[in-house]
Amino acid sequence: MDIRFDRLSRASQRLSDYLETEGLEGYQDVKRRRYIQWSIIQHYEVCPTPFLDLTHSLRVACSFAFLDAEDFDPYVFVFGLPYMTNRISINSEHDIINVRLLSICPPDAFRPYYQEGYLVGTDEITNEYTDKTELDFNRRLIAKFKLNKEHFWEEGFDAIPQSALYPDGDRVKAICEQIVIYSDTEIGPEILGRFLQEWTDIENLVLSFARQRRDKVYSIREAINFLSRAEILSSDVQERLTNLRQLRNRVVHYPKELNVQDLANGFDEIANLKNKLKKLHF
Numbered sequence: 566m567d568i569r570f571d572r573l574s575r576a577s578q579r580l581s582d583y584l585e586t587e588g589l590e591g592y593q594d595v596k597r598r599r600y601i602q603w604s605i606i607q608h609y610e611v612c613p614t615p616f617l618d619l620t621h622s623l624r625v626a627c628s629f630a631f632l633d634a635e636d637f638d639p640y641v642f643v644f645g646l647p648y649m650t651n652r653i654s655i656n657s658e659h660d661i662i663n664v665r666l667l668s669i670c671p672p673d674a675f676r677p678y679y680q681e682g683y684l685v686g687t688d689e690i691t692n693e694y695t696d697k698t699e700l701d702f703n704r705r706l707i708a709k710f711k712l713n714k715e716h717f718w719e720e721g722f723d724a725i726p727q728s729a730l731y732p733d734g735d736r737v738k739a740i741c742e743q744i745v746i747y748s749d750t751e752i753g754p755e756i757l758g759r760f761l762q763e764w765t766d767i768e769n770l771v772l773s774f775a776r777q778r779r780d781k782v783y784s785i786r787e788a789i790n791f792l793s794r795a796e797i798l799s800s801d802v803q804e805r806l807t808n809l810r811q812l813r814n815r816v817v818h819y820p821k822e823l824n825v826q827d828l829a830n831g832f833d834e835i836a837n838l839k840n841k842l843k844k845l846h847f
Contacts, residue, residue: 567756567759568752568756568825568828568832569612569613571752571755571756573606573612573613576611576612576744577599577602577603579744580602580605580606580611580741580744581595581596581602583740583743583744584596584671584737587736587740589673589736589737590671590672590673591670591672592671595671598653598669600653600664600684601653601664601670603615603616603684603686604616604664604666604669604670605737605741606741607684608666608676608677608682608684609676609737609738610741610745611741611744611745614686615686615687615690616664616684616685617684617685617686617702618682618683618684619682619683619684620680620681620682621681621683622680623641624722624724624725625680625682625725625730626641627641627712627717627724628724628725629730630712631714631717631724632727632730634712634714637714638711638712638713638714639712639714640709640710640711640712641709641710641712642706642708642709643706643708643709643710644685644702644705644706644707645705645707646661646663646685647661647663649663649665652664652665652668653665655688656688657688660688660689661685661686661687661688662686662687662688663684663685664683664684664685665683666680666682666684667682670737673735673736673737674735674736674737674738675732675734675735675737675738676730676731676732676735676738678732679725679729679730679732680730685702752820752823752825752828757816757820757828760813760816760828760831760835761813761816761817763832763835764810764813764835766835767806767809767835767838767839767842768785770839770842770843771785771789771792771806772785772788775787775788775791775792776788778791778795779791785806785810786810789803789806789807789810802842805834805838806838808834809834809838812827812828816828
């Protein structure tokens, strides 16, 4: 979750900078409002955000549903939300924020003109929460409709063509495509630092285990080999620790070559190995 928010923060900053550099009308609003940045990033599929993409138009919803539904009948989901009053509506009683995309995007963003899109999420969302279910929009799901792809559309109610849903010449789309290139690989120093701290905890744990049985153990590599030869660590744990140590070396020496997913997997692996090591009887 921390990695996702770090990635989102960097994408938001880059979006604001690009819009200003390109001189797009409305960039000032984007720079001032985090929710506008998130809305554009979510709608143009730069990276995951805490928002959901919805539409107020039944025709738009059904047109999207049928885009990739060549071999199956698609579904449309209906959600109940507080009534909107402004371009950004914040309902304190429901803790919901609702952003009308057409009202907040720069005029050079063509896609919102056709899609009647809204971005909705929980107000003041962070990476810390008491209960995940409190943020779950399944609680607002009213109905699911299965659409018959053979008999759904009729005269006077035709699908919106894909060329209209995704129009050409969209300058904001071109900018977002550039941001995607960076957001897939760029990792912030604070996340790298946190990973090294987590790794240090693992390293100290393994070294202390080894030094309980042998005085002269100076490195994590020595400790892993010694505990493996003593059959204290299984071959599986040995291999996983070795792979994690190699990832740590990449973080230190080649941080710009790291993949975001590799680091996310590394955090998961550290958590799993910590639990496994603490359960061992030394």
